[in-house]
């Protein structure tokens with residue numbers, strides 16, 4: 188074999204994945220699989236659904252005591268971010284028997300989920316991801332947008348960017364006032380954040396107020412990830428344009444400022460997902476917990492008595508054509524299927540707006556107009572740049588020659604030996620949170636238009652920036668050629684709302700997802716304002732001198748600052764995407780405000796049915812959504828254990 192053909196063969200293997208960190212994870216995968224089969228005991232996940240439910244024929248829709256169905260105290264639908272927390276915490280009480288049903292498999296078994304830098308490779312893998320597409324977006328040039336959501340234990344905490352920022356204190360005070368329950372105010376609810384956290388102090392960040400951080404929770408949070416040299420340069424450029432510095436985005440002083448981001452990366456430099464943190468071998472060994480994978484819940488089952496309708500169990504299946512099984516819940520069914528699929532499952536089960544259910548010939552169990560309404564997501568705009576020369580680039584992770592192949596393999600070796608390196612990066616390494624009415628950043632002389640304040644408090648932001656040490660399009664399906672860098676800006680408090688609606692009554696058909704991006708003028712103007720400041724940051728030292736601002740290459744955004752506002756508005760409408768944070772589709776709010784659940788997360792009008800995940804957020808939070816999903820599940824588990 189010649190060197191050239193050896194290289195070609197190696198590249199064939201390495202190029203199996205289409206983007207940046209991907210090629211080398213094949214090698215890492217082999218290392219992991221070898222390691223895990225040698226060392227780890229097999230996890231206790233059930234795949235034979237006949238052992239946990241009873242096979243049913245022909246649409247049997249009601250359960251009853253003595254029906255012979257296998258019984259559990261609580262059935263949790265969806266083993267995602269919130270679902271894993273609930274399963275682990277509830278079964279701390281040995282008298283509570285829990286069945287957790289997850290549509291996908293184990294996230295921990297997938298190396299791309301465990302390796303911090305590799306998550307984006309999973310976005311287009313249908314086995315591991317619910318690959319939704321939005322409806323054509325009327326205010327975003329009619330385009331349909333790709334919307335990946337995880338299909339695996341740990342849910343989106345197993346594929347997210349691992350940025351551990353939780354929103355602003357004012358967001359949760361706003362929740363408390365919407366639902367009229369002070370237990371959600373930050374001074375009280377912050378306890379649930381500390382409960383899931385185990386903050387890992389770092390010598391470079393001595394000013395983080397450790398007393399405000401949890402230290403004994405299952406989820407490791409801190410600075411265990413690697414960062415590129417771009418991280419500090421971005422933070423410095425932000426400070427130079429007038430954004431204040433902060434020690435901790437999750438600290439008592441609020442979230443405004445610029446800093447390196449804490450991450451959900453553990454001290455072994457692996458992702459700290461809900462599955463890894465909560466479904467530990469000790470938890471899985473509990474006799475009162477059953478976790479089933481590849482089990483899609485197709486509907487909730489009900490019993491009726493004279494006074495009320497009670498959720499009494501669920502029906503589930505391995506696949507569309509596979510047999511259906513049922514199990515009975517003696518006390519509760521909790522839906523934790525995420526912001527898209529929790530409302531979807533309620534609709535499939537006959538809970539939602541009557542007219543919409545009738546359109547799909549679904550028998551109405553309970554008319555609840557708020558189900559699937561109020562979908563809010565954070566819309567993002569990516570600004571892509573070329574480095575001047577090569578400052579620090581990870582292009583070699585997709586090697587094109589022998590030298591790059593050597594560097595790529597050395598990155599694999601470095602990571603496998605526990606020494607971090609590029610594979611321990613989470614990509615979203617530094618961030619800045621600002622307000623669009625900040626007179627220093629957006630002086631009235633340059634930005635005369637007065638905008639509606641959509642923030643949750645005077646010290647809460649409405650824009651977030653984060654930077655990545657490479658530039659990409661289409662959710663990393665396309666990595667831009669060359670040595671690149673990107674700054675991303677998104678609206679953390681958009682005012683445009685959309686819906687989740689049924690496409691069909693088939694539980695395996697995806698629902699209609701319509702986030703209605705940029706439907707309001709404020710959203711568009713604020714995002715354009717955000718782009719202007721992002722471009723200014725890119726032209727500020729120390730970024731200014733190391734980005735190729737002379738480049739006229741239309742793939743990059745060095746010349747975007749020359750555009751008029753009207754031109755920028757068109758470009759923003761063209762390029763807006765999701766930053767993967769949908770919420771509020773089963774809103775915790777008063778019934779008359781389209782609420783779906785009350786402050787104890789009970790679905791209005793039904794006994795024994797709760798929803799617990801991002802869908803219940805009363806309003807979208809000013810930042811990243813996983814933390815609040817962990818916290819809301821911690822809070823609910825405490826509440827249920829106290830009740831039972």
Ligand SMILES: Cc1cc2nc3c(=O)[nH]c(=O)nc-3n(C[C@H](O)[C@H](O)[C@H](O)COP(=O)(O)OP(=O)(O)OC[C@H]3O[C@@H](n4cnc5c(N)ncnc54)[C@H](O)[C@@H]3O)c2cc1C
Pocket residue numbers: 264265266267268269270288289290291335336337338339340341342343344346347348349350351352482483484485523524525526528529532615766767768769799800801802811812813814816
């Ligand atoms: C690519 C990406 C990047 C992100 N980056 C960040 C970040 O850096 N930081 C951050 O804080 N947040 C981030 N987020 C958002 C955050 O991860 C999510 O908001 C949060 O994890 C959602 O948790 P959840 O409990 O609502 O739902 P999920 O974690 O999505 O869990 C829902 C689970 O339910 C299962 N399910 C669905 N329907 C059924 C059914 N019928 N039967 C059985 N099971 C079912 C799903 O398979 C899934 O496992 C990101 C999200 C994505 C997708």
